[in-house]
Amino acid sequence: MKNDLIERYIYAVIRYLPLKMRGDVQKELDGLISDMLEERCRDIMPTEKDIRVVLTELGAPEELAVKYSGDENKSLISGVYLLVYKRILKIVLPIVASGIAFANILRFCQKWEAPPNPYITIWAGTWQIIGLTVWGTCFAFSVITFVAVSLERKNAGVNNGDFFSTLPPAPPKKTQIKPSEPIGGMIGAVFGAVLFLVFPQIMGAWLKDAGWVPVFAIPVLRGLWLPIVIAAILGIVKEIAKLIEGQYTRRLVIFTVAVNLLMMICPAVVFLNGKIINPDFVSNISTLITDEGGRKAVLGLITNFNLFVFGIIVLTLIMEIIIILRAGRAIRQQKNFTAS
Numbered sequence: 001m002k003n004d005l006i007e008r009y010i011y012a013v014i015r016y017l018p019l020k021m022r023g024d025v026q027k028e029l030d031g032l033i034s035d036m037l038e039e040r041c042r043d044i045m046p047t048e049k050d051i052r053v054v055l056t057e058l059g060a061p062e063e064l065a066v067k068y069s070g071d072e073n074k075s076l077i078s079g080v081y082l083l084v085y086k087r088i089l090k091i092v093l094p095i096v097a098s099g100i101a102f103a104n105i106l107r108f109c110q111k112w113e114a115p116p117n118p119y120i121t122i123w124a125g126t127w128q129i130i131g132l133t134v135w136g137t138c139f140a141f142s143v144i145t146f147v148a149v150s151l152e153r154k155n156a157g158v159n160n161g162d163f164f165s166t167l168p169p170a171p172p173k174k175t176q177i178k179p180s181e182p183i184g185g186m187i188g189a190v191f192g193a194v195l196f197l198v199f200p201q202i203m204g205a206w207l208k209d210a211g212w213v214p215v216f217a218i219p220v221l222r223g224l225w226l227p228i229v230i231a232a233i234l235g236i237v238k239e240i241a242k243l244i245e246g247q248y249t250r251r252l253v254i255f256t257v258a259v260n261l262l263m264m265i266c267p268a269v270v271f272l273n274g275k276i277i278n279p280d281f282v283s284n285i286s287t288l289i290t291d292e293g294g295r296k297a298v299l300g301l302i303t304n305f306n307l308f309v310f311g312i313i314v315l316t317l318i319m320e321i322i323i324i325l326r327a328g329r330a331i332r333q334q335k336n337f338t339a340s
Helices: 004-014 020-043 049-059 059-071 081-112 120-153 180-197 216-222 224-246 250-271 279-288 293-304 305-339
Strands: 202-208 209-212
Touching: 004 020, 004 049, 004 059, 020 049, 020 059, 059 081, 081 120, 081 180, 081 224, 180 216, 180 224, 202 279, 209 279, 224 250, 250 305, 279 293, 293 305
Parallel strands: none
Antiparallel strands: 202 209
């Protein structure tokens, strides 16, 4: 049966469930509600009051989602918080583990020197990488668990019995967020931080007389580790919020725009630093160009390369803000259509 309240109720249930379950649960709920309305109203067209009575008999969407998931037992984290918590763990922990492992592998390769017994060195390095990866993953697990427990305790018992006023609108396709989008964003945030902090020398060029010379002054870049880490954390938090919401809601639009504006400060601190370009790179490039005009043009590009990187990052964040605001406009149009 096509009805806005029923569609919103069903969406409020399936939004917490794994993707592979949503289609079957949606069909089952739709059929169940239709049967209950038919039994209640017989040949009479159901009114909104009838629909509300039937949905109230089914219970709050969060409770129904927990029943479908099979996670009804009380524990440290329970109810809908448990569903969201498990979903975040499944996505975030592999990303954190792979990012830490990748960073430590690069660090190991970077410091590699031919030892007397390479097998012992490789064995020790492997265990060090495993240990740091396990420690970092356990730390991420602890943080996520602490946040989930805090949120549940804060909202424990807060239920006035009227869930209809809090039902989210069933989103149109263009406002829905595929899980692959925030997952890709989290991976990008982790590996971006790893690239600039652990292996920044990969960004450079092979020069005939000097060998491989990095573009950035590595000590200066690593000295600016704090804004790089803050940017990565903000990026991960933003993507986790998208993952939890599952659609571009009004609060998600506001949150994402605010985070992106904050994130612009971090690359500004890093890439607007006048000492970030490696002077050896500039001097070696200048010796390769004999033409005076060409030298000035090339040196102008190189010395302002940090501005180019800063511009790309800021442009990317602005483009995301534009996309988010367009999604917010679609949400407003949907609300106006529903209200009319």
